[in-house]
Amino acid sequence: MPRKAKSANSDSQSEAVEAALEKTAEVGAGGDIAAGTAGINEKIRQLIRHSKEQGYLTFDDINEALPESVENQEEIDNVLSILQNLEIEILEPDEVEDYKQRMEEAEEEETRSSQNDILDDPVRMYLKQMGQVPLLTREQEVEISKRIENAELKAQTALFEASAVGAYIATLGAKLLTREERFDRIVIDKKIESRDAYFKNLPKLVETTQKAEAGVAEAWQEYLKARTEADRKRILSKYRKRENLLRANFSKFYFKLKVYEEYLEQLQPALSEIENLNAQLERAKHPKTKKDAAIDTKAIQTRFKQLEAAQRIAPPSCWPWSRRR
Secondary structure, eight states: OOOOOOOOOOHHHHHHHHHHHHHHHHHHHHHHHHHHHHHHHHHHHHHHHHHHHHHHHHHHHHHHSOTTTTOOOHHHHHHHHHHHTTTTOOEEEHHHHHHHHHHHHHHHHHHHHHHHHHHHHHHHHHHHHHHSSSSOOHHHHHHHHHHHHHHHHHHHHHHHTTTTTHHHHEEEEEHHTTSOOOOOHHBBBBGSHHHHHHHHHHHHHHHHHHHHHHHHHHHHHHHHOOSSSSHHHHHHHHHHHHHHHHHHHHGGOOOOHHHHHHHHHHHHHHHHHHHHHHHHHHHHHSSOOHHHTOOOHHHHHHHHHHHHHHTTOOOOOOOOOOOOO
16 A cells, blocks of 8 residues: 555645755765756656645656656655655555545535534624625715714704604703713713703703793693684794794703604604504595495594694694694
8 A cells, every 4th residue: 555645735844845855966976976866856846846736646646757767765765755744645546536536525525614614603604794894994984974963963853843852851851950860871972061061051951941841832732722713823823933942942952862762662652553544544545445435534534633732733734634724
């Protein structure tokens, strides 16, 4: 049986052998000995390059490469020793196909194992995916930051259009004063001058907001009770003015966006009901079944007016069903 070693391409080992071959070539004082040694060394270099190309050597490759002058078994053993030290696989010719198949199977198994390891480890899979995403430049980070800030401001402005949020904001402000609510949880720290200055102005801001909210609620009740169109128009104008004064206080609290997200979560049942009622009205408008045709639109519009009153949504409102009283 032939002597075998593991197949590998090691540049560092090759360099070491090349250095050893150079030293061997220098041993001879010249003449035929030096020339013969140099010839063998060159053949060994060719064998090393050949093994890197195909991944192995056969004994036939070695026999063909060595010059005919090499007949001494000791010299042949030295060549084999050098090749084995480089972990080059040396095969019999009839073992080549089996070796190639084993190498292919081992490579496929390694690939499958690597993929399974990544799938089994969410952290590794995440890091692998993140490594494929190019990092943002400084300019891109600034641009995205501005876009986020602008989007938050737009969302906040849209929410402030519903003045009914005033009672919620005033209540949170009062809880800050009594330490029932944490400052760092609800206030944007970077937008205020200092915490001391914020808390110094907060009592007056809360009081002003509460009074403004009470004035808006009072005007709204007057509007709901008005009987004539002239009274509704006059009271609605007063309501709008008070609403604007109330709304001017909201941004001065510097509350985080998540504070208003929590408020919207409280409104979710009413929002879901509005969505459902609107869907029923749409079905009644374009009935496809007897059940759709039997929908009581008057009852739905009555419920819409109740929701309008509860949320202080005055006409012209966002409801498609709303009519001027």
